[in-house]
Amino acid sequence: MSHDHDHTEDHAHVHRYPPRPDQDDTLTYYRAMEAAVRELLIDKGVLTAEDVRRQVENMDGRNAGLGAKMVARAWIDSAYKQRMLANGSEAAEEIGLDVGPLKLVVVENTPTVHNVIVCTLCSCYPRMLLGLPPDWYKSRNYRSRVVREPRAVLAEFGTVIPDDVLIRVHDSTADMRYLVAPRRPQGTENWGEAELARLVTRDSMIGVALADPA
Amino acid sequence: MVREAYPIGHVRTPYYIRGKHGVIERLCGAFPNPEELAYARSGQPAQPLYRVRFLQRDVWPDYAGQPLDVVEVEIYQHWLEAEEHAR
Numbered sequence: 001m002s003h004d005h006d007h008t009e010d011h012a013h014v015h016r017y018p019p020r021p022d023q024d025d026t027l028t029y030y031r032a033m034e035a036a037v038r039e040l041l042i043d044k045g046v047l048t049a050e051d052v053r054r055q056v057e058n059m060d061g062r063n064a065g066l067g068a069k070m071v072a073r074a075w076i077d078s079a080y081k082q083r084m085l086a087n088g089s090e091a092a093e094e095i096g097l098d099v100g101p102l103k104l105v106v107v108e109n110t111p112t113v114h115n116v117i118v119c120t121l122c123s124c125y126p127r128m129l130l131g132l133p134p135d136w137y138k139s140r141n142y143r144s145r146v147v148r149e150p151r152a153v154l155a156e157f158g159t160v161i162p163d164d165v166l167i168r169v170h171d172s173t174a175d176m177r178y179l180v181a182p183r184r185p186q187g188t189e190n191w192g193e194a195e196l197a198r199l200v201t202r203d204s205m206i207g208v209a210l211a212d213p214a
Numbered sequence: 215m216v217r218e219a220y221p222i223g224h225v226r227t228p229y230y231i232r233g234k235h236g237v238i239e240r241l242c243g244a245f246p247n248p249e250e251l252a253y254a255r256s257g258q259p260a261q262p263l264y265r266v267r268f269l270q271r272d273v274w275p276d277y278a279g280q281p282l283d284v285v286e287v288e289i290y291q292h293w294l295e296a297e298e299h300a301r
Contacts, residue, residue, distance in 0.1 A: 103242070105265075120228050147230070148270075151279045166282040169270075174226050174263055174288035175245045 059132060066097055067129035067179055068200035070106075071211075072193045075184045081108075088179065092129065099128040107170060108181045109207075114161050116154065116207030117170045117178040118146045124172040126179050130202055137206065147171060157208040180207040187214040215295045216266070224252030227293045231285075235297065236268040239286055247290065262291040 024031070041047045073095055074081035084091035088104030104126060107115040119125065120143050125133040136142050146153045150167045154160070161167055170178045182204040188196060191214075203209035218233035226248050241264055246257025270283040277283070 105242075120230070121226060147285055148274050149278060150283070163280055166280060166284065167270075168283075169285040171228065171231075171285060171287045173228060174242075174248065174290065176242055176263075176265070176288055 059127065062127065062129070062131040064130045064200075064202035064205060065197065066131075067126065067202075067205045068197040069193075070095060070097065070129065070179070071181050071200045071205065072197035074106075074181055075188075075196055076193055081181075084181070097129065102126065102128050103176050104129070104179060105170075105176045106179045106181050107168070109183045109210075111183075112165055113168055114154075114165050114207065115168045115170060115178075115180045116146060116150055117172060117180060118143055119172045120144070120147050121173055124177060126177040126205075128177075129179060130205060134202075154208060157203070159209050180205050182207075182209075182211040185211050185214045215297055216289060217293050217295060221249075223249050225249060227289055228287065230273065231266075231268065231287050231289070234268055234273050236266040236272075236287075239265040239267045242288065245290075247292075264289055264291065264294065266294070 038047075038052060042049055042052075070084065070092055074084050080091065080094075083094070084106050085108055088106040089099055089102055091106070092099045092102075092104060107117075109115055117125075118137075123133055123138040125137060127133070142153065147169055150169050151161055154167075172178055182200065184196070185199055188199070199212040199214070201209060201212060204211045215235050216227065216232050220229075220232075241262060244260035244262050247261045248257070251257040265286050266289050267284050267286045269281075270277045270279060270285055271281055273285060
């Protein structure tokens with residue numbers, strides 16, 4: 001299509017398209033239930049609409065940069081790493097990350113062990129440190145397959161784990177939440193914490209990828 | 215061994231691990247029983263929660279990965295039965 005067409009005609013053309021519907025305009029059973037419970041809580045004064053909005057904004061504002069900060073600190077401070085592996089929640093609080101009542105277990109990748117996390121029962125995820133989970137993490141495909149053929153699933157993500165590295169799958173079935181500490185990439189010996197944190201991606205902390213190379 | 219039982223309700227022990235043999239990786243603490251919490255009851259007394267490690271080849275007879283690959287699952291004490299021999 002040429003860019004020197006008649007602009008007026010093009011403008012009229014655009015308006016012939018019907019507006020695209022919202023993706024959430026179907027009132028399903030659970031959407032109706034969520035709206036009913038939320039409106040009742042507001043009517044009864046348990047919560048305000050502002051509380052709900054603030055909490056949604058808070059969760060939407062969380063992202064993998066929080067978990068990355070923790071991993072990068074562990075890469076440069078081995079005493080911190082030991083505390084992090086012993087008690088993830090306390091180690092997060094120690095560097096100013098608010099994890100609320102989250103019971104965090106950090107699992108470390110080593111030359112002989114690769115860790116990956118899943119919640120086969122629902123979608124448990126360290127949201128306080130990674131933000132909302134990606135859609136694939138909640139899919140039946142990932143949840144049912146990564147627990148029984150982790151090597152094949154990781155390969156689909158482009159992550160081929162050598163045969164001499166054992167894979168440890170963590171199924172978050174109850175009260176713990178997991179974060180994978182990926183291995184520190186080679187060639188980063190003199191890097192600072194902020195620089196290192198940029199290599200620690202969301203997927204590397206789920207365990208479906210390695211940290212980005214230097 | 216994980217109990218092989220199929221009660222109705224909000225159970226946090228996945229089907230695939232019931233009846234399987236594993237070893238305790240760590241004790242996580244004690245938490246209100248989710249099978250009670252789900253019905254708005256107190257969940258007390260709190261149930262000890264363990265992380266249990268299973269060899270993948272013991273969980274899936276046709277497991278195609280490496281022999282030492284493992285899966286670790288959180289399981290409440292009332293779903294576990296002690297065995298004489300560690301595996």
